[in-house]
Amino acid sequence: MPNLYPALERQEVVVHSPRHVRSFAELSNEEVEAVAGTWHQRSEEAWVSGFSYVHAAINEGRLAGASLAHSHSQLIWLRDVxxxxxxxxxxxxxxxxxxxxxxxxxxADGARVIAERDGVLMSAAYAGRAPYELLIAGEHWGGQPGFDGGVALVRALELMADGLRRIRTIEGPIPVNVxxxxxxxxxxxxxxxxxQFAGLELGAGIYVNVLPPEEAARALREAG
Ligand SMILES: [Zn+2]
Ligand SMILES: [Zn+2]
Structure with a gap:
């Protein structure tokens, strides 16, 4: 549905579930697949309509900028990349x-790898900016901006839900941006x-992360 208070020209809200769940971590695999399909379909619609880029983002928790508790994502249609x-x-x-x-x-190294599904890898981000920062990526897709038929995006979002569940096992519900x-x-x-990001992080682009990604990955593997 259209965002009632768009900050930019065109912004859509994707409601992740009819159930009142607060986190992507609580979605079923069927719901995750529906979210991936919706991102894909609406992005194609945006490209057909002359927009250059769709920014898909999820904010959970007030500290991460969420204004609604019900699990949702934003699709922000942009004229420029x-x-x-x-x-x-x-x-x-x-x-x-x-x-x-x-x-x-x-x-090859394996120290930061957490899980893999059908060629899509979830790892603790190399030189991550904050504890438990994750990077999720599949095979290189060399075509037009798109999602490789959509299957890899489903796997990536499933892994993301899995990663959030693992983090919640260790830290409880946490604010997160995706x-x-x-x-x-x-x-x-x-x-x-x-x-909290402070003057060093925001002003100099130097991120002090108190949890090395190798330790984060070890804890998240055990939490699976
Ligand atoms: Zn990136
Ligand atoms: Zn590549």
Whole structure:
């Protein structure tokens, strides 16, 4: 449905379930699949309508900017590719692709790997900005912006729900931001908001993370 209070030209809200659940972690696999299908379908509609990019994001908890408790995502239709995605595009478009290199290194090392489903990998983000930051990515998709027929996106969102459940097992319900970067080699970034970003993080772009990703991955593997 359209967002009642859009910040930008066009913003849609995807309601994840008719049940009053507060977290993506509480969704059934059928509901996760429906969310993936909706993201895919609405993004195609946006591209057909002349928008260049759809920013898909989930905010959970007031500290992460959520104004509604009921689990939902936002689809923000943009005329231009946003700056963060444009910066990544240079690294993730074509070959060699930095994310392909990173995934190969993560698989070889294994210390930050948490789980894998059908070629989609969930790892504790290398040099993550905050405790339990996750990176979820599948095979390189070299076509037009899209989701590889949609199956890999379903697996990625299932892994994301699984990752959130593992974090909740350790830390309880936590505020979290999730977004899809869908240009070049698409991926999901999951940023739990367990710590406050302060002057060093926001002003200098230097993130102090008190939990090394290798320790986060070990704890999350055990919490599975
Ligand atoms: Zn790649
Ligand atoms: Zn990214």
């Amino acid at each position: 946003p700056p963060v995605v444009r910066e990544e595009q240079a690294l993730l478009d074509g070959s060699p692709c930095a994310l392909c290199d990173l995934l190969a290194a993560e698989r 977004w899809l970067h869908n240009s070049g080699h698409w991926h999901l970034e999951v940023l739990p908001r367990l710590t």
